[in-house]
Amino acid sequence: MNKFRQPRPLLAGFSVYKGLGTSIYSLFAIRIINRFGDFVQLLLVLILTGKLGLSPKDAGLFVSASVIATMVGQMAIGMAADKWGKKPLLVLCQIMVSLSYLLCAISFVIRPNLIPYLILVASPFRGGTAPLTNTMVADFSPQGRLSHSFSLLYLGTNIGVALGPMAASLLYARSLLLLFSFSAVLLLLSTLLLLITVPNKHTEVQIHDDAGKSKAHIPPILWLFFSFSAVYSLTYAQNSFTLPLQFTSLYGELLGANRYATLMMVNAVVVLVCTTLLTAWTHRLGQLVSMALALLLYVAGYLMYAFCSLYTMFLVATCIWTLGEILMATNSNVFLNAYADPRLRSQSNAYLHVFSSLGHSVSPTLGGFVLLVTGYRQLWMLAAGLCFLLGLGYIALNKYLKH
Missing domain, CATH: 1.20.1250.20 (MFS general substrate transporter like domains)
Structure with missing residues (x-):
């Protein structure tokens, strides 16, 4: 928006991302890992039909239910984060998705018919990760560098998306056990990086009294x-x-x-x-x-x-x-x-x-x-x-x- 106009930077190439801070770089790395390891969502239809034997109709129902659950998770977790903080909920979301995928890996050996339901359980938590990450980028971005920070996050998304399908296809061809396990491990790795490198920052307005909070609204x-x-x-x-x-x-x-x-x-x-x-x-x-x-x-x-x-x-x-x-x-x-x-x-x-x-x-x-x-x-x-x-x-x- 033009209210936040700035002069053209003299920086060029990747140097536009200099000085954004450790937290922004960590969120960039976390986004790469998460999108690279998003094997399950990438191959969801193939997993349901090709590996688990669901009919196209049943697979469609599960995919639709997953989309609805994702949107519900985005809203519920987004509202909760404004009250309870972003980092704790992002850690919770990633751990829940990782645990669900680990259970999917175990279920593939013991009881494969549980896998669609476990994926469904993970969907709301997976949905909550993107808005939480975006909010944290806004919280940690240096003054006047918001466009550079989101540009870096978008670049991280596409690096992960560019590399992920190759690994996903190899894992899918070998075993669902490996696919779910690798996805869970990568999520745990990014969660560990989040815990170690990104502080739990609260905005200054969170200390306002309840009367002030009641006036907050989306314009x-x-x-x-x-x-x-x-x-x-x-x-x-x-x-x-x-x-x-x-x-x-x-x-x-x-x-x-x-x-x-x-x-x-x-x-x-x-x-x-x-x-x-x-x-x-x-x-x-x-x-x-x-x-x-x-x-x-x-x-x-x-x-x-x-x-x-x-x-x-x-x-x-x-x-x-x-x-x-x-x-x-x-x-x-x-x-x-x-x-x-x-x-x-x-x-x-x-x-x-x-x-x-x-x-x-x-x-x-x-x-x-x-x-x-x-x-x-x-x-x-x-x-x-x-x-x-x-x-x-x-x-x-x-x-x-x-x-």
């Missing part, structure tokens, strides 16, 4: 921002729903799947290469202007998806909207945590994740309906139109806040 501007995030997630999720279907239609099942996987690898490479550079180049724009620019990049990328048929152009389009993804991911958390009342910061981060999850959950249904009555070109044009309107919304919000 209307953030509720509007949450709604924008849901619309953004609805359009973004088409990359994982519509795009593979379109590639199957264009290139056939095998070649289409291979080319889609290559496209997602390009997406990951662009994120890893360009995050630090974009953070430095757009730092002075303000969060809302940066997000409006991000939506214009999505418009360009999605319109190319609508009209191109050459694979090379799909690659170019992916590079374009991935730059928008970077800008959205690194600026939305900064805006939220700068505007949220520190007494409700964890709860606000939880709401952001819940609204985003709602957008993701609606996206396949909406995309499937549009494809049923029209086609891929019309769907991408609709997504581009929504992105354009959303970009205008961010610009209007920016003008409103400047008055």
Whole structure:
């Protein structure tokens, strides 16, 4: 947001992350470990159907229940953290998920039919980890360096996501016992790192009296921002729903799947290469202007998806909207945590994740309906139109806040 504008830093490359403090670097390492070791969620459908023998219908029910449990956990733990502190609850969440996965490893040998229920038990605690981590980044970030701190956390997320699938596929091929055990051990390792290196910091407003606490509320501007995030997630999720279907239609099942996987690898490479550079180049724009620019990049990328048929152009389009993804991911958390009342910061981060999850959950249904009555070109044009309107919304919000 432009209220927090700063001059363009002279730093370049990874040097933009200098001086963020030990706690931020620890949270960066913890995010890498957690996302790298998120084997279970990554392969959840395959575990339920391929290894445990559930029907697609039953697997779908468990996955849906897991998503609902995750959102419930995000809200409940986010609200609790504002009262009881972030670090203790984050430690509790990670230990509970780790114990659940260890029990899954044991159950695979003794009673495999318990595994889906143990995964379900872990889901609320797993859901609570992301908003708690985001809140702690805001708490520990040096003054005026919030965008750099969240940029580093986003980079950690993508490093873990880039490396995790390779390890997950190897473990899945060998044994579920190994997969669950490695995931649990990595979670315990990151929890140990959290306990040793990150202090239990409380915001100054937590010492206020009860009367002061009763006045804390989430401002209307953030509720509007949450709604924008849901619309953004609805359009973004088409990359994982519509795009593979379109590639199957264009290139056939095998070649289409291979080319889609290559496209997602390009997406990951662009994120890893360009995050630090974009953070430095757009730092002075303000969060809302940066997000409006991000939506214009999505418009360009999605319109190319609508009209191109050459694979090379799909690659170019992916590079374009991935730059928008970077800008959205690194600026939305900064805006939220700068505007949220520190007494409700964890709860606000939880709401952001819940609204985003709602957008993701609606996206396949909406995309499937549009494809049923029209086609891929019309769907991408609709997504581009929504992105354009959303970009205008961010610009209007920016003008409103400047008055």
